[in-house]
Amino acid sequence: MNRRTAHRWLRVLRTPMGRTAAVLVLIVLALAVVGPSPWNARADAVDTANILAGPSAEHWAGTDNLGRDIVFRVLAATRLSIGLALAATAVAVLAGLLLGTAPWLLGRRAGRLVTGVVQIAIAFPGLLLALFFAVVFGVGATGAVLAIGLAGAPTFARLVQTLLAGVASRDFVAAAQVAGVGRFRILLRHLLPNIAEPLVVNATIGAGGALLGFAGLSFLGLGVQAPAYDWGRLMFDGIGVMYVNPAAAIAPALAVLLAGLALNLLGESVAKGFGMDALVGLPASVNPSPAAPAAPAPPAPESAGDDASGDVVLDVRDLTVSFPAARGPIRPVRGVTFAIRRGEAVAVVGESGSGKSVTALAVSRLIDAAGRVDAERLHLLGTDLREPDSAVQRRMLGSSLAMVFQDPASSFNPTQRIGRQLAETSRHHHDLGRRAAFARAVDRLRAVRITDPERRARQYPHEFSGGMRQRAMIGMGLMGSPALIVADEPTTALDVTVQRQILELLTAIRTADDVALLLISHDVGVVSEVCDRVLVMYAGRIVEDLPTDRLGAALHPYTRALTAAVPRMDSPLDRPLPVIPGRPLDPADVPVGCAYADRCPLVSERCRAEDPPLERHPSGHRVACWHARPPLAGERHDDPARDGAAEPASVVETS
Numbered sequence: 292m293n294r295r296t297a298h299r300w301l302r303v304l305r306t307p308m309g310r311t312a313a314v315l316v317l318i319v320l321a322l323a324v325v326g327p328s329p330w331n332a333r334a335d336a337v338d339t340a341n342i343l344a345g346p347s348a349e350h351w352a353g354t355d356n357l358g359r360d361i362v363f364r365v366l367a368a369t370r371l372s373i374g375l376a377l378a379a380t381a382v383a384v385l386a387g388l389l390l391g392t393a394p395w396l397l398g399r400r401a402g403r404l405v406t407g408v409v410q411i412a413i414a415f416p417g418l419l420l421a422l423f424f425a426v427v428f429g430v431g432a433t434g435a436v437l438a439i440g441l442a443g444a445p446t447f448a449r450l451v452q453t454l455l456a457g458v459a460s461r462d463f464v465a466a467a468q469v470a471g472v473g474r475f476r477i478l479l480r481h482l483l484p485n486i487a488e489p490l491v492v493n494a495t496i497g498a499g500g501a502l503l504g505f506a507g508l509s510f511l512g513l514g515v516q517a518p519a520y521d522w523g524r525l526m527f528d529g530i531g532v533m534y535v536n537p538a539a540a541i542a543p544a545l546a547v548l549l550a551g552l553a554l555n556l557l558g559e560s561v562a563k564g565f566g567m568d569a570l571v572g573l574p575a576s577v578n579p580s581p582a583a584p585a586a587p588a589p590p591a592p593e594s595a596g597d598d599a600s601g602d603v604v605l606d607v608r609d610l611t612v613s614f615p616a617a618r619g620p621i622r623p624v625r626g627v628t629f630a631i632r633r634g635e636a637v638a639v640v641g642e643s644g645s646g647k648s649v650t651a652l653a654v655s656r657l658i659d660a661a662g663r664v665d666a667e668r669l670h671l672l673g674t675d676l677r678e679p680d681s682a683v684q685r686r687m688l689g690s691s692l693a694m695v696f697q698d699p700a701s702s703f704n705p706t707q708r709i710g711r712q713l714a715e716t717s718r719h720h721h722d723l724g725r726r727a728a729f730a731r732a733v734d735r736l737r738a739v740r741i742t743d744p745e746r747r748a749r750q751y752p753h754e755f756s757g758g759m760r761q762r763a764m765i766g767m768g769l770m771g772s773p774a775l776i777v778a779d780e781p782t783t784a785l786d787v788t789v790q791r792q793i794l795e796l797l798t799a800i801r802t803a804d805d806v807a808l809l810l811i812s813h814d815v816g817v818v819s820e821v822c823d824r825v826l827v828m829y830a831g832r833i834v835e836d837l838p839t840d841r842l843g844a845a846l847h848p849y850t851r852a853l854t855a856a857v858p859r860m861d862s863p864l865d866r867p868l869p870v871i872p873g874r875p876l877d878p879a880d881v882p883v884g885c886a887y888a889d890r891c892p893l894v895s896e897r898c899r900a901e902d903p904p905l906e907r908h909p910s911g912h913r914v915a916c917w918h919a920r921p922p923l924a925g926e927r928h929d930d931p932a933r934d935g936a937a938e939p940a941s942v943v944e945t946s
């Protein structure tokens with residue numbers, strides 16, 4: 292148990308409810324472990340002179356029809372009652388885990404089938420299911436364990452599915468996928484450890500339910516059979532003599548009630564105590580170190596696929612991504628074409644919802660199962676990413692593609708030490724032993740300028756600051772020999788100083804190792820510092836592809852509006868900051884014609900009727916606009932006033 296878990300348990304035990312529940316459960320467990328041996332003799336001692344006696348000083352709950360002491364029989368039955376309830380809970384958890392993890396392991400179709408079966412099973416009342424299984428497995432303790440366990444399995448399966456869905460969408464799982472780790476290994480290493488706590492809590496509550504269920508089956512005569520007895524069986528016997536000695540039924544019922552209550556209360560207290568927790572990041576020093584300025588990359592190919600040189604790392608042509616939706620599929624990425632050369636830094640900018648992240652996810656093969664990726668070409672280092680997933684491909688991608696996510700807080704598995712998580716890639720792809728992989732992890736942490744890397748590698752993610760986690764994430768990408776780093780808003784969640792350090796680090800790595808960078812950002816200011824080229828996206832399409840240093844001479848009105856919205860030192864203080872009028876487009880509602888038409892100051896009839904293709908302009912940009920032209924002197928982009936049917940400033944030629 293790590294310090295954090297111990298701290299949470301302590302917090303649970305400090306509450307009155309948690310303390311009471313823990314004491315009660317300990318008493319019940321102690322009785323179950325030590326109880327029967329000292330009391331068995333008295334519980335089974337027949338006293339024909341005292342048959343069906345009422346409560347007295349000698350027999351607190353009276354005797355049964357053979358004169359045996361009820362209290363001792365209840366105490367002696369603790370082990371069997373608790374043992375069977377725990378066994379049934381174990382069956383429920385195990386079957387629930389198998390059913391709940393099946394969709395993750397089996398893929399979309401088989402997964403849906405399993406989910407459907409689970410949903411149907413959940414629709415049946417639990418007691419009905421238990422009775423059904425009890426009949427199927429036959430009368431007796433074993434049959435009842437299986438019946439109650441299997442009746443509880445669908446609820447656990449759904450819980451596992453829900454918990455898995457929550458964890459599977461976290462960045463560290465995506466990082467493991469990018470690193471080429473198989474689904475079973477991800478399940479064991481990343482998913483299950485992160486759902487263990489809520490599962491244990493629910494299993495504790497479930498054990499209370501199983502205890503009641505078991506007592507119910509034995510009471511109905513379907514569970515434990517004489518001469519063995521559990522609390523349910525004692526209730527069954529007691530009910531027959533209810534009118535002579537009611538305590539014979541009440542005593543075992545009280546035992547069921549108390550033990551069930553204890554387990555439920557403990558589960559609830561733990562759930563509450565653990566649920567209130569948040570990861571506390573200890574302040575840690577960030578190691579500033581200036582990076583060398585990036586060397587300018589050679590001019591990039593303007594259109595993917597046209598460039599046959601071996602220099603192209605990523606080659607994307609006509610990429611479309613769609614997701615199912617209630618009113619028909621939506622297409623957040625609609626025919627995107629670009630290429631990135633070795634060592635080149637390309638930014639993708641655009642407002643929220645323009646399809647930047649979905650493009651990056653498609654390139655990294657991280658679009659979830661419901662989504663559909665189509666492309667005329669989607670090559671990373673010559674490997675066709677449209678091909679079905681294979682071990683060889685995963686291995687190649689795992690070492691040549693690195694991904695840095697926006698939120699450093701969710702980029703690492705909180706249950707594992709940083710060094711181990713970094714080492715995982717090397718153990719998997721380079722067949723390194725545990726020690727060698729850990730040594731490489733330490734070396735990579737050093738490479739991303741983390742001070743005292745040996746000590747840091749042994750720490751958990753919550754002991755790192757946000758900036759350090761982001762560095763460590765970059766270090767994880769460097770465990771292989773990446774040719775491309777995809778960084779999706781890597782600095783958005785960080786403060787300005789740390790932001791700069793991360794950008795400098797990315798630039799330094801790019802320059803030193805000739806690694807290409809695909810930087811997703813909504814901040815034109817950031818990308819102009821780091822990147823050679825900018826792809827401007829609007830409503831799922833690239834509307835302009837231009838060198839960063841030409842941003843001041845952008846041809847598309849949207850690029851100009853984005854650039855104008857960046858605050859500058861010389862912005863006049865007496866005027867509000869320019870904003871782009873209107874709202875970004877909903878991908879479910881893309882109009883005919885140019886998607887930017889409603890917000891564009893240059894809009895004309897043609898814009899509303901025909902969608903302009905992305906074509907090469909004589910200036911070298913690729914631009915998708917019927918009115919592509921350099922900005923006019925004094926032009927404002929926050930001014931919704933139309934300048935009429937502006938004539939195209941230059942002829943646009945097809946590339």
Ligand SMILES: Nc1ncnc2c1ncn2[C@@H]1O[C@H](COP(=O)(O)OP(=O)(O)OP(=O)(O)O)[C@@H](O)[C@H]1O
Pocket residue numbers: 614623641642643644645646647648649650659662813878
């Ligand atoms: N799994 C999904 N299912 C359905 N729609 C999705 C899914 N993922 C993304 N989308 C939709 O795709 C569109 C583009 O999303 P994307 O995350 O690429 O935008 P973005 O440009 O990166 O914006 P932001 O800067 O806010 O991250 C959004 O409208 C989003 O709702």
